[in-house]
Amino acid sequence: MFSTLQRDLRFASGLFRTLRRVKGIHPGSPRRICDDLDAAAARWPDREALRFEGRSLTYAGMEALANRFARWALEIGLRPGDRVALFLPNRIEYLPAWYGLSKVGVVSALINNQLTGQALAHCLSLSGAHEVIVDGETSPALQDILGDLDHTPRLWSLDAPLPGEGDLAAALAERPPEPPPASVREGLTAGDTALLIYTSGTTGLPKAARVTHVRVQLYMRGFAGSTGARSDDRIYVALPLYHATGGLCGMGAALLNGACVVLKRRFSATQFWEDIRREGCTQFVYIGELCRYLANQPPHPDERSHRLRLAFGNGLRPDVWDSVTGRFGVPRVLEFYGSTEGNVSFFNFDGRPGAIGRIPAFLRRRFNGRIVRFDYEAEAPLRGPDGFCQEVAPGEAGECLGRIDSSDPRADFTGYLDKAASEKKVLRDVFAPGDAWFRTGDLLRQDEDGYVFFVDRVGDTFRWKGENVSTAEVALRLQAVPGVVEANVYGVEVPRADGRAGMAALVTGEGFDLGILAARIAADLPEYARPAFIRLQPEMEVTGTFKQRKVELVAEGFDPAKVAGPLFHRAADGGYRPLDTVAHEGIVSGQIRI
Structure with missing residues (x-):
């Protein structure tokens, strides 16, 4: 355990590293994030910057590809302030694409590559982009909703193009790798918009946050300082690049320090430790649920055969924290708090388990x-x-x-x-x-x-029996029960009852027993916080950044006609009984009390 003085010194040291890297950032400055990346390429031209599925780009190669994107944008008539949508999975061209477009003042809208249908049409229409970059994986979903857009964009594919799509790979190959003319950047400042990044849409359609060069610099420079990354680090990024944690925090920690990003197309709990060992990774960036998936896996022969010295990210709950530092032997965790559009951030520099940050007196x-x-x-x-x-x-x-x-x-x-x-x-x-x-x-x-x-989250906490119920704290208790792999807790309306009754969707595994669950709930939770309803499901629906979705679960409520899979209600004796149509009618009519 650290003494108060040791905690204060460690916090001050981490804060100083971070603030030193963000010093001088200002909206009126002509220096933008592309200039920061250009400087990194000039300093470490021959070092490996990006590694992805057997492909590799040096810093010089990354900048050359970014320059090709910039020149392509100019030659198709794009001007500062115009928008291009990136509807792509993680791939080696992703960062060079928006990096290059930012050189000529073009805004990149980073679209969640898992979206389809109405949500995809909404995000694309909201972006106002008349050019969309796709690949073989995302193109079919976009083709399906073209008729639903308020305007028809031009599509450019990085893979073999479908009919009606431009061959972007060929167009880039024909462009020179030198920087675009300096005259293009006249009048551009760090206060200009660099990216559009969308909220996760856990409770509705996503909103597009306007992310300026200043904010991108705060993310990328800030994590270059807070992580203490060095030029010999190899940082594993399996989070989606359309989101700030992986796409800016993880990338900034590496690329502004001369380190290498080991990029994955998507996260895989079964492949994670083999990747970490094989690639010699020294840091990885996480979302809390990513670490939970790792903790729920059986022991892996490589889970302690690694060179990791730091895991950094947000949302790591106390029960999983111990797995990261204990079971997996990662020496240090850097948890932080923030949001894409927000103006509040905290860092937990001294590794207090469960804390999202600290504000010393x-x-x-x-x-x-x-x-x-x-x-x-x-x-x-x-x-x-x-x-x-x-x-x-x-x-x-x-x-x-x-x-x-x-x-x-x-x-x-x-x-x-x-x-x-x-x-x-x-x-x-x-x-x-x-x-x-x-x-x-x-x-x-x-x-x-x-x-x-x-x-x-505001809106997730609900009132029941005159008390406030924290869904996150109830979920934490449920996930400590043997056999409970994941828990998603929310409130549902019950006719003639004040407030909302607690309901938990559970993913269960070996060792799960409904009687043990009921006993643990009775022992660990006050009466008002005990879930009135339990539903079991094979997997949890999450967003692309592993945030649990609640909106559909709340809409389905405790109606067995809407809920697929086993459904239970809490009886007067504290046990859970099957909830069928007869029991549902009894609860709705008030004959069965909750």
Whole structure:
């Protein structure tokens, strides 16, 4: 265990490394993220930058490919501010594509390559892109929805093109690898939009966040500093590149330090340790559920035969943290908190298990984040008698807010393409008349030592029997029960009942027993937090960044006509009984009490 002084020193050291790398970033600066990557290519031209499925690009090769994308964009008539949609899986051309387009001021809309149908049409229409880059894997899904778009874009394929698609691979090969003319960049600044990155859409259609060069620099430079990566590091990235954690944090940690990115098309729990050992990886970037999948796997012969010295990412729950550092022997975990569009970020530099970050007392005034008391009925911050918000006491949960300050790049909020959606995220007159704060939508708590812990998402926490139920904390308890592989907890409406009753969707494995589950629930959870309904399913539906989806589960509720698979309700004796149409009618009519 670290002493308070040791914790403070380690935190200050990590913070200093991070702040040193982001120093000088400003919206009015002519230096953009493409210039940072150009500088890396000039410094380490012959080092391996990207490795993917047997292919490799040096830093010089990466920049040359980016230049070909830039020249292609100019020659088809694109100008600064125009948008190109990247509808691609992870592949070696992904970062060079948006890197090259940014050289000539073209904005890349990073589309989730798993989308189909309405959601895909929505994201493409929202982007306003008239050019879409696809490959053999994504092209069929796009062809299916062309008729649903509000305009017909031109399609360019990096693989063998289908009829009506341009041959982008051939077009790039014909372009010179030298940088585009310097005159193209006149007037462009770091405050210009570089990327559109979409929210995950766990509760509805995704929103497009406007990500400026400044924000990309904060991500990439910040993680180049916070991870302490070196030029001899090999960083494993299996997260999707359309999302900031893998596509910016992971890439920045490597590429702004002369290190190599070992890129995977997609995450595989069964191949992970073999990849890590074979490629000699020294760091990997995670989303919490990625590590849970690893922890749920049987022992692998390579899970301790590795050179890993750091895992960094967000969403690592305490029960899985011990597997990463203990079972897998990864020396250090760097957990952080933030969002694509948000202006609040925390780092857990000293590795306190379960904490998403820390705000030491001696640095509190330097942080723009505050946790305020929350009204669970109104799902909004609570106002005091004077009309202003109040900060929570240590140990009390509340919503995290970020002070908006356009003069400070780290505290600015650039918002979404949808101005109305942006305004909904801004809370005004919080602590003083006229101030403005970003609503993170996350419920957090902070302890006496300044460590910050995630509690739940606003909207996921629900009230039952007059108490607030944290879905994340209930899920954590359920996942500790033998045989429970994954748990997704949410509230469902029950006729004639106040609030929402708890329901849990479970993925189970060897050793699962419904009686043991009921006994553990009775022992570990207060009455109001015990799930009224349980459903079993073979796998959990998640987004491309492994976030559990709830919206469909909430809509299906506890109706056996809608729920596929075993369904149970909690009886008066605390046990769980099968929920069939007769029991459902009894609950709906009030004859069976929940």
